[in-house]
Amino acid sequence: MTLGLLVFHLLGFVLPALAMAVFMPWAGRWVMGSSSKSIRHRMWVHALIGIGVLVLGLWLHGQDGKMSTYIALVLVAATVEWLMQRAWINR
Template sequence: MDFIVFFWHLLNFFAPAAFLALALGLGAWLLRIPRRLPWWTGVGLNFVLGCSVLGAGLVLTGSDGKLVTYVALVLAMGSGQWLLTPGGEPTIEK
């Protein structure tokens, strides 16, 4: 496998974590949900968490793209976003 093919495989492996982190961060910003950190910091933290979950899923299942890994990804990143809200409770400002 040459470098270009490896690069695209790596990019596609981390794409679900990047998309979900960006969707969670921008969604919280658009809905004006109070947060402890700026939205871009939340995106970065969620991306690192998502990459860790995807890596653990690859090691534990022996293959990437398993449904159980994506379920764990959504649960972990949703919980991470919830922990970034003050008091751990997502509330919408009025």
């Protein structure tokens, strides 16, 4: 495998996590309002947590692209956004 193909495969593996990392802070701001954390900070947190979920799914299932891993990615991203927004506190 060439270096270009390796980079292409790795990018394809982490792309769902990176897309969620860009989407979730804006969706959280739209649904729950502004947060004390910056959008950039929340994107970094989502990217790291999302890549961790994908790696864990790869390790558990032995292959990537399982729907259960993507469902876990969405649920974890929503939970992390809810925690960063501190949505349980009435404003």
